[in-house]
Structure formats: structure tokens, C-alpha cells
Amino acid sequence: MDLNGTQIKVHDMSLRDGMHPKRHQITIDQMKSISQGLDAAGVPLIEVTHGDGLGGASVNYGFPAASDEEYLRAVIPGLKQAKVSALLLPGIGTVDHLRMAHDCGVSTIRVATHCTEADVSEQHISLGRKMGMDTVGFLMMAHMIPAEQLVEQALLMESYGANCLYITDSAGYMLPEDVRSRVALLREKAHPDTEIGFHGHHNLSMGVANSIAAVEAGARRIDAACGGLGAGAGNTPMEVFVAVCERMGIETGVDVFKISDVAEDLVTPIMDFQVRIDRNALTLGYAGVYSSFLLFAKRAEEKYGIPAREILIDLGKRKMVGGQEDMIEDAALTMAKERGLIA
């Protein structure tokens, strides 16, 4: 397909999805320097919050190095052209968080639900729209339901006021055809003015290919993370995606060398471990497991002696989804008892 001249908006995830592998400990100074690097490289939209969105600071999800408000107030004034988005999962983030983010200068709010639960997003989507924000409905774990059902859910979000609808491959499970069929059907059924977006994870090394498939099928907003810093094996690596787009004539407005320098000089050095497709991250993609579960499974491995890979397979079989983080330890404990590792 000839995509020469197609304009898309790339959206950086390293400072939000990248909070997962950082256990939400990215410092204010790191947020400032990385966001300013992304801004100078031409990235138009940058997400900043706790990894689990506004209000994520908790025993269940982990306490961050600074509050959402502190991050947002530190980052936004330092940007010349880039805008800032915030993620919000209803049930974790409240309307007060949304108002706070708006007050800090956040211009895009992304209201995220599990792919079958769009109906819980009405209050936050309608408020975002009422406040004049770019308002996105973000359907997570989108591989778990067929395209027709996913589109029904997305259209609910559109009916609440979302001007952009996201198909989110939280598990990095999808293959290009899975992405193409879902995006194409959504593009056909959504209002022509509604934008379509895609958020990928690189657990099967499909982040770039899947994002290109999404663009071919009509998506015009693509999430990617500089240096690939994101949950699991990371998100679609921004610098690679931008380079591929340039080769294909897809216009992102991002400078390939500048974004590669941000990845190399600012993002990679802050990683606590190399974010890559190791056996555990591969299992996420292979078994269709929520990428944010990776560190929880690794911690449970240390505590109970059950390999993280086996815990992840078990979570996949039980079809566990975001919000059930507290069940991971429970699953590991049960496996350890069954294997006689503990009484």
C-alpha cells in the first residue's frame, strides 16, 4: 500500500508506560530532560503520569517517585511545541484527578478500560470533552475479543464524546492481521471525524509491523516509546518506527537522528534492566498476558520459587486482566502449595 504523504501523530509512552519497568521511580529531573529531548526531536504528544494513570499511586500498583501533579507541573512549562497527555483508568483515577490534570495544562485525556468495559468510561469521557480536551477512548487487551465486539465497545466511547478511539494491544499478542482487521472495521464504523489510534507492545517483536498495519488500515495516531521504554518488552520503539515511517514516506514530523539520540543518551541510561524480549516478556506476547504483570510475576518468582514464565502462563489461562495485580501473588502461592514448595 502506498502511504507516501500520509500524516500521522506519534505519541510518546516512555514517561508513562515506561514507568512500569521503572517501578514508577522516574525522577522529576529525568522526566524534564527526557520530555525536553522528545520535544526538541519533534514528538508532538507525550504522556506523563504514573504507569497506571492518574491516581495510580497505591499499594496495589506501586508508589511513584513524585505525584502526578508534581510531574505534570514540572514537565509542561519546559516544552516548546509538544503537548502532554494523561492516562486515566476509571476506578483508579477520579474526576478530581482529571480536573487537576486539566488545570496543570494537560490537553489530551485518555480514558482507558478493559476492552469489554467501555460503559464505565462515560463520566470521564464526557467531562474531558466538556472541558474542551482532546478526549481519547482507550480499549485495553483488545486481542481478547473479536473485531465486531471491540468496535461496539469503541462506539460506546464515541457516543460519550471521545474524538479518538484506541485499539490497545496491552499483551503484545496481536499479529499484523489482527491489528489490520480491527482497525479497518473501526475505521469503517466510526464517525469519519473520529480519529483511530493504536498502542502496541513489542513482546513478539511486532510493535513496528503492527503499527504500520494500523496506519495502512486507517489509524492516524500511533503510540511508541523512545528507547522502547514500556511494560513487558516495551512499546513500539519510537526511533525505529519513525525511521521506518520515513522510509515509507509516512510523515511524523520527528527527526530520526534526534530521537535516536534521546533514546541512546537519555532513556537507555535510566533503565534498571535492559527492556528486551527475554523469556518472560516473550511469554506475555505468546500467552496474551497484560504486559504490566511482568514485574509482579518476577517478584512472585523470587518469593515463592515458581518461574515467572509459569506464573504468567497461569495468569493467561485464567484470563486475568489489568486491575487484578493483587491476584498474582495469590496465583504463585497456590502453585507453590500444589508443588509442595510451601506448606
Ligand SMILES: C[C@H](O)CC(=O)C(=O)O
Ligand atoms: C495501564 C496500562 O499500562 C495501560 C496500557 O498502556 C496498556 O494497556 O497497554
Ligand SMILES: [Mn+2]
Ligand atoms: Mn501499554
